[in-house]
Amino acid sequence: MNYVFITRKILDPAEKMLRAKGYQVKVYPGDQIIPRDELLKGVKGASAILSLLTDRIDEGVLQAAGPQLKIVANYAVGFDNIDLEAAKRHGVVVTNTPHEKVTEAVAELTFALVIGLARRIAESDKFAKAEKYHGWSPTLLIGAGLPGKTIGIIGAGRIGASAAAMGVKGFGMKLVYSDMKSNPEIEKELGAKKVSMQKLLQISDFVSLHVPLLPSTRHLISTKELALMKKTAFLINTARGPVVDEKALLKALAAKKIAGAGLDVFECEPAIDCDVRDQLELKKFPNVILTPHTASATIESRQAMSETAAKNIIAVLSGKKPLNPTK
Ligand code: GLV
Numbered sequence: 204m205n206y207v208f209i210t211r212k213i214l215d216p217a218e219k220m221l222r223a224k225g226y227q228v229k230v231y232p233g234d235q236i237i238p239r240d241e242l243l244k245g246v247k248g249a250s251a252i253l254s255l256l257t258d259r260i261d262e263g264v265l266q267a268a269g270p271q272l273k274i275v276a277n278y279a280v281g282f283d284n285i286d287l288e289a290a291k292r293h294g295v296v297v298t299n300t301p302h303e304k305v306t307e308a309v310a311e312l313t314f315a316l317v318i319g320l321a322r323r324i325a326e327s328d329k330f331a332k333a334e335k336y337h338g339w340s341p342t343l344l345i346g347a348g349l350p351g352k353t354i355g356i357i358g359a360g361r362i363g364a365s366a367a368a369m370g371v372k373g374f375g376m377k378l379v380y381s382d383m384k385s386n387p388e389i390e391k392e393l394g395a396k397k398v399s400m401q402k403l404l405q406i407s408d409f410v411s412l413h414v415p416l417l418p419s420t421r422h423l424i425s426t427k428e429l430a431l432m433k434k435t436a437f438l439i440n441t442a443r444g445p446v447v448d449e450k451a452l453l454k455a456l457a458a459k460k461i462a463g464a465g466l467d468v469f470e471c472e473p474a475i476d477c478d479v480r481d482q483l484e485l486k487k488f489p490n491v492i493l494t495p496h497t498a499s500a501t502i503e504s505r506q507a508m509s510e511t512a513a514k515n516i517i518a519v520l521s522g523k524k525p526l527n528p529t530k
């Protein structure tokens with residue numbers, strides 16, 4: 204009988220779908236990131252692992268599972284937590300969950316950060332709750348308007364394009380993008396212009412990152428790139444923390460080289476700051492909005508991820524092609 208190990212409780216319907224197939228399904232019961240030893244124990248004998256982005260799936264895990272393992276279905280769009288080379292060596296398929304509901308959810312939070320930064324929502328909330336508001340003022344908490352401003356997306360895949368569409372269609376923003384590939388659809392539908400990343404950084408009022416974490420995108424945004432940005436521009440990262448060199452960002456914020464940042468992901472996650480000894484901390488900047496990697500956290504998105512992961516497992520265990528292979 205096929206045994207499926209799920210590394211943490213997730214939303215329906217994955218478990219039900221897998222049980223309906225007659226598979227033996229075990230879910231790690233702890234409401235925490237599964238400890239390594241529990242992961243190694245849990246995967247033993249599994250035909251499929253439903254993993255989370257917080258699980259490191261490497262040679263050790265694949266070996267602990269055994270030769271019957273056929274698929275690792277990652278409950279995420281990103282899959283930088285998985286050693287793809289090792290999976291290939293073991294003949295294990297790796298899948299992700301690039302469902303349109305996930306795209307919508309991540310795009311939505313990306314845009315919430317855009318508006319939140321432009322209109323200083325987090326600062327305003329803090330101000331009002333601290334009972335500092337003593338009457339309407341012509342200059343209180345003035346922000347920037349969006350119409351006519353330029354949003355630059357680095358990585359014009361589904362999520363970047365969806366976030367950009369909100370800016371263009373909803374707020375009359377201009378759109379530029381940089382990517383290895385052209386995206387003719389957003390050029391046609393959103394009037395997007397493809398430019399070099401350097402140019403994008405120079406002309407954008409909002410720079411939003413939508414690239415996967417790869418050796419080539421680690422610290423893609425560092426001192427040199429931040430220096431190219433306008434002093435009035437904001438950086439938004441809902442992709443992966445290490446795409447931004449956090450130390451460089453902190454220095455740029457401290458020197459007011461950029462106007463602020465909206466971050467859903469962190470270089471040393473789950474730590475918000477890699478190193479607090481340097482006295483520079485993201486949480487100390489009022490012009491920085493932090494969300495704890497919740498971009499895909501809507502019921503609709505998390506259910507779609509659950510269904511997608513289960514569908515991939517069922518396909519592979521039935522000898523069919525996976526729906527969302529990572530390559
Ligand atoms: C979340 O970060 C995801 O990759 O789905």
Ligand code: GLV
Pocket residue numbers: 280301306360361362363413
């Ligand atoms: C994810 O779905 C992407 O392609 O950006």
